[in-house]
Amino acid sequence: MKPAVTLGATRLTIGDIVDVADGRRSIIFSEVAEARIETSARTLASLSAAGERIYGVTTGLGAAVDTTLRADDDVQMRVPLARCVGVGRAGSRRELRAIMTTRAARLARGCSGASLATARGLAALVERDVQPVVPMTGSIGEGDLAPLAAIASVLTAQGAATLDGEIIPGAVALERAGLVPLRLVGKDGLALVSSNAASVGLAVLCVADARHMLSAAVAAGALSFEAYRCSLNPISEVALALRPLPGQEAVAGAMRVLLEGGTLVQPGAARRLQDPLSFRCIAPVMGAAAAALDAARDIVEAELNSSDDNPAILPEGHSLPNANFDTTHLTLAFEGLGLALARVAAMVGERIMKLMSPASSDLPRFLSPIQSGRNGYATVQKTVAALVAEIQYRANPMPVFVLPVADRVEDYATMATAVVEKTADIVTRLRLLIAVELMVAAQAVDLREGIALGRGVAGVQAAVRGAVAMLTEDRPATPDIEALDAMIAAGAFDVFGGIGEGAK
Known part of the structure; x- marks a missing residue:
């Protein structure tokens, strides 16, 4: 296998993603990318503690934006599960590796507010070749919520995944791959699903x-x-x-x-x-x-x-x-x-x-x-x-x-x-x-x-x-x-x- 694609180090090309999708390379985050991710997560925590209204963190999502939530509520764990609504054909191994790599690459930009543990967890699915079972119909193109939610659910030991050619429960797939289920906090749930990474992948x-x-x-x-x-x-x-x-x-x-x-x-x-x-x-x-x-x-x-x-959590502090x-x-x-x-x-x-x-x-x-x-x-x-x-x-x-x-x-x-x-x-x-x-x-x-x-x-x-x-x-x-x-x-x-x- 070729050396891993380092996310956040240099400009990514289509060839980089294809190499990962076809199994020739894996992915890792650069030190700079990890620092950006941590800075964004700290900024989010600071804004939440200060009582700022943050879409999907201290407010509901979509039409429920007028609903106020506590930042320490379990909302981030519920976000992916409520959006596992996809139907139709399941994405192939090649497609899923491209989609997950695309989402990880954008997390490396450091504007998501996601925790480093969540970003690393997503990259680990690619590294260990865990393929969530993802029904591909359900996105209308303004953020690919349904397919990305199916991926996020596996990270929390829900859903199903393919590992070594066998479809098994998400919790079993994580255990066999040596991975620990994630506890989604802050903006983790929204950061995993609110992206057009399926379309781009x-x-x-x-x-x-x-x-x-x-x-x-x-x-x-x-x-x-x-x-x-x-x-x-x-x-x-x-x-x-x-x-x-x-x-x-x-x-x-x-x-x-x-x-x-x-x-x-x-x-x-x-x-x-x-x-x-x-x-x-x-x-x-x-x-x-x-x-x-x-x-x-x-x-x-x-x-x-x-x-x-959306929203972007910027290092400038807002x-x-x-x-x-x-x-x-x-x-x-x-x-x-x-x-x-x-x-x-x-x-x-x-x-x-x-x-x-x-x-x-x-x-x-x-x-x-x-x-x-x-x-x-x-x-x-x-x-x-x-x-x-x-x-x-x-x-x-x-x-x-x-x-x-x-x-x-x-x-x-x-x-x-x-x-x-x-x-x-x-x-x-x-x-x-x-x-x-x-x-x-x-x-x-x-x-x-x-x-x-x-x-x-x-x-x-x-x-x-x-x-x-x-x-x-x-x-x-x-x-x-x-x-x-x-x-x-x-x-x-x-x-x-x-x-x-x-x-x-």
């Missing part, structure tokens, strides 16, 4: 997965260019310089590198003066997706390195009510990313269909080398159509209006968690679609006689053929698609079509 994984997927999409696009014998004019530096737009030169430049050294770069090698738009517009469309991904990455990393606590839990910016970035990826999906689907059509590609129908009574990749078209349709459906935006809650005090919501989840679903399906394009384009290249591939594309072809044999007689395509999908998810094609940072 899921967003981290979505950005990293999308980066691998788009890199593979560039490699697949270059392979399809070779298979279709496309004109390279639309991805030339001269053409793109006429209208420089974010992302498109990164895509086109990567493709040009892949195509270097092959016969397609020679004058007159293209079959047509102008190719179908699904080929010709690859740089602007995929470039727009790359730009959308960059924007999402920047917002996610800004979130990782900031505080969303409590500051705020709206830093709002995730409108994150929601809009991921809605935009989903829409951009849906456009990529439409083009990928069309390229696959064009390669299979003899009228369009001048290759055998459905790319079967044996035409008599063989299916080739004909029925794979149904899978392609289904994936594209499901992606388009998920690209529809979430409603702007959400039912007001908390006696209509909370009368606006972003649905950030749901938006990030549906964008991640788009990434998953588009990755499968790109796996199909790699499989189909590799077949088309093998059937195209008298060509020499670009050096980079030859590497892509070899990578595909290392996992998937050329199709001769009909066979199930599912194992081939799944093998390539797994390679994309693991970053196997990043070296060929890498178009940016983000996952590094």
Whole structure:
């Protein structure tokens, strides 16, 4: 395992959180972060002792803000339990490690008022690989109360958790992991649940997965260019310089590198003066997706390195009510990313269909080398159509209006968690679609006689053929698609079509 990610020492990146989520690293707090956490907790205690009204500490929560509480009441122990209202699928190990690390990173900012024992307890769940059972539906995006409450409940020996592959009561999980249940005091309960760490943690994984997927999409696009014998004019530096737009030169430049050294770069090698738009517009469309991904990455990393606590307990000695839990910016970035990826999906689907059509590609129908009574990749078209349709459906935006809650005090919501989840679903399906394009384009290249591939594309072809044999007689395509999908998810094609940072 790599050295632990030290929270509060340097600026966190998406790659740091992904390393923890994937089990390659654990987390610890820096000495500076622990000092900040202790200072914030002392400030909270001082303000409470002085009788200051502090939301969620000496007052009730939500609509009950007009209720006065004693700071030494058991309210902090009750806060998570009352908010364990989630339903639906349980978060995966990878998702939960990302979410818990994100919340711990923000506690390290020293603005939460949480005790050091509570911050260390949360980090210990990651270190000991205790995975609370967290139903993922219940957040409306203005603080991910329900999923975070399920995590907090395990820290107090409630709820349930997975440890060593077994789902057990939270109290048993803590005991087996050598951890002591927490007694939540001060602002501990509120600090654990009042955050958008679930949305941000899921967003981290979505950005990293999308980066691998788009890199593979560039490699697949270059392979399809070779298979279709496309004109390279639309991805030339001269053409793109006429209208420089974010992302498109990164895509086109990567493709040009892949195509270097092959016969397609020679004058007159293209079959047509102008190719179908699904080929010709690859740089602007995929470039727009790359730009959308960059924007999402920047917002996610800004979130990782900031505080969303309400109220913030500041070292200057006061409590500051705020709206830093709002995730409108994150929601809009991921809605935009989903829409951009849906456009990529439409083009990928069309390229696959064009390669299979003899009228369009001048290759055998459905790319079967044996035409008599063989299916080739004909029925794979149904899978392609289904994936594209499901992606388009998920690209529809979430409603702007959400039912007001908390006696209509909370009368606006972003649905950030749901938006990030549906964008991640788009990434998953588009990755499968790109796996199909790699499989189909590799077949088309093998059937195209008298060509020499670009050096980079030859590497892509070899990578595909290392996992998937050329199709001769009909066979199930599912194992081939799944093998390539797994390679994309693991970053196997990043070296060929890498178009940016983000996952590094």
